[in-house]
Amino acid sequence: MARPHIEPFVDRDVPFKKMTLPGFPKGMHYKMLSLDTDDGACTMTCLFEPGYRQPPGMSYTEYELFVMSGSIKVGDKVWGPGSYFFVPAGVAMEELTSPRGATGLIFYNYGEPSFVESTSDHKNAERNRFAAVNSYDDMQWTSTNFYPATAPGCMVKILRFDPRTQGFTFLYCMTPNFWQDNISYHDCCEEAYHIWGTSWMMQFGDLPTGGYFWRPPYINHGAFASKLGILAIGRTDTQLYNHFHFNPWTNVEENRDRAANRIMQWKPDLYKWINTHGHNHPVDFEYDHGHAHGDMPHHHGDGHVEHKHKKKRRRR
């Protein structure tokens, strides 16, 4: 993903803009939080004006919608603050209205925002992956269950987990007087938005309500603290592992080098296999092979990474 390191950014400092992209109905406004310059994937704060009405329709990219204030009505059901939707690409949502208005966050994960009016799913849509939940009312806080874990007082609600990439979307909170004295970095991209409250990181200072970051892999963050506590929503693109340490001055290259060395220690056989196998093109028997679809990026052993080619024609 080609999004720059946006950290910290506070959306309260900028006004909403009208959504003018083709297909979107009038009455939707947004603040851009981060944008992938290659594929247009983006995260936005959004505002639906009172009386907003969006007909049934789908997006070309999977997206996630989280309601922060007000309410929306999807079909006959009203969804208030804390409501979360995961909508796979091509899945047609019922009519979405907001009689009294609402604010929320939208994550368009693999392409620019799009809306196509439709009462039926796209032929390739994976309807079974659709999810909707009120995370405030119907889910409870749990410990993070990572190893190594964040300090006591940081809890999560997992909203979505992708079993293939292990990327996930989650609510997280910090209790008042939370503190964690270490520095962390991850192998994944990580983004978060403060729904309420202020936390502090040693590198970036305070992140208040409306604060946001998009952080590429291997960037130091922490120590951490929050005087009054926070409520936030976060998302990663792949597995999150806490690489903890206490050197404030390491850079991205050193952190990545250390992570690779740790993989070598943790999974020596696999590490050796990846480094020595000629084709270097592992296949997961549970999923389609990259070559079968052609357009899926895959690696080759000659250092050609993220190799792509057009879908091969089937011989008749």
Added chain:
Amino acid sequence: MKFIAHKRSRAIQAWLKQEIAEQKKRYNKIVGEQEALTPKRDKWIADFLYRIQTRGVHVHYNQMRKVAPEEIPVKPKRKFKVVF
């Protein structure tokens, strides 16, 4: 299926171009603001390095260990930045 291939209209391309330009400005502003935070950050780092020797550094959850003075890293001579 995370994404359905489609053709981008000119209107979408123009929108993306505009948003990318605005993001570049936001990024540059963040870099400037973070640069200005350097004196405060230097103090926060000094406090952190003191705390991990006296109270300890978090290793996992509530497990902490005290860091010995000889383990404390030395600031390298290269330029230090926090936004990449």
